[in-house]
Amino acid sequence: MASAPQLPLFYNGLEPLSSETHAGYRMRSVNAAPFLVGQHAVPLTVEEFPMVQRFMPIVFATGDEPVPLALMGLNEGVNVFIGEDGTLTEENFYVPAYVRRYPYMLARLRPDAQELSLCFDPTAPTVGAFDDGEALFENGQPTEFTRNILTFAEQFEQAAQKTGQFVKELREMELLMEGEVSIQQDGVEQPFVYRGFQMVNEEKLTNLRGDQLRKITQSGMLPLIYAHLFSLALMRDIFSRQATQGKMPQPQLV
Template sequence: MATAPQSLPLFYNRLEPLSSQTHADFRVRPAATAPFLAKQHAVPLTVEEFPLVQRRMPIVFSVGDDPVPLALMALNEGVNTFINEEGGLIEDETYIPAYVRRYPYMLAKLRPDSEDLSLCFDPTSDTIGAFDEGEKLFENGEPTEVTKGILNFAEQFEQAGQRTGAFIRELKEAGLLMDGEISIQPEGGQAFVYRGFQMIDEKKLADLRGDQLRKMSQNGMLPLIYAHLFSLSLMRDLFARQVRQGKLPQQPTSAALN
């Protein structure tokens, strides 16, 4: 059997290609909780999600040569202010990023010498397996509507990921990303300083030439940039959520967000 890539993304423990022969009797069942999310403070985003997320969570960019957009669900590692310890929603209206909703499935290359992508899944997930209950993935050797829906979502996510990558490349080429830092000082206490993320440099944005701004407006980048900038006002709201939930470190800290 072909094997999936060795380098695994966030949340995935293993990857196995979905097969109508090997997994003919597999079913999927809904998950009421996502325990793997309970201690995850930052989740990757696609650009299509910026308008939805910017009203609920801060959007930042990871550090490094290949930054990705991140929705912050807390400001400290090992904390999530939207998900409880069991992996359930603290508030029913919480937005869950598509990256999480895609799990345990994803499209992946099975061979490094091929560009073809195959639908794979994480066999350690308890939502897919040879169960007595749940919806079938295959019927008479053919994918069911459930499987087709899973594949369609994975394909849409892959396309969104490509558009997100193009957005990041444009930001880097324009030199708009800068190291971020935020200092939050509780009343009567010492400041908590958060670093280890990137953000848009508003001064460089304001200094862009007219033709550059026009291009960004026409290709849809400008609204995404402002969605990110507007979302940064939620940093203090997120800090306040941690305070209310008793999830702040014992001492003020200098923490990395990515």
């Protein structure tokens, strides 16, 4: 995931949505996300763990400020759930909120600004001065469609803050460790070994002090931790999908 001063993942630019500048703008409905083609990892919020664990492995990025990630492939440039045209290959699938939020997001227009403004990626092909699509403004005021976009962006921001606190507490309890997964493919002598991500240390989790265990149980962290741990079994499913799709993995992850 990109970090300041770079733009966030998927975004090529950010422009504040304005009732004056974008009075005639509309948003077209699409059933494809070309920006997801070849994207193997997508940021998550903790509120999504229970749903995501059914479809994708959940890991944590490396670095000083790790974020949870849903793995859509085990290798850079590989997404086993998205076709070459950007459409989902699965009928029953959970699309992370980070993807559904695009091309909008809340952002500070200046580093010293206190308030967040609703912005959009002006390079996105879904937003523009079109004749068709959902109007973003009427009579100088945001439409209900735009108000719903703002509400979703606000909810995402709140969930992101909760996620940051969740990761902070994991780190304070020293529960995160460098991850490694070894997968043996039939007919191949050497196993494929994936590293470059973080995961919860089950041994440390089991040996937590009573007060620490009570804390994460009462705060609701424990079910989220186990959703993450259970989801790791899907690594082999992703590996199998890559092999079936002719996207043979290399021993490298994120």
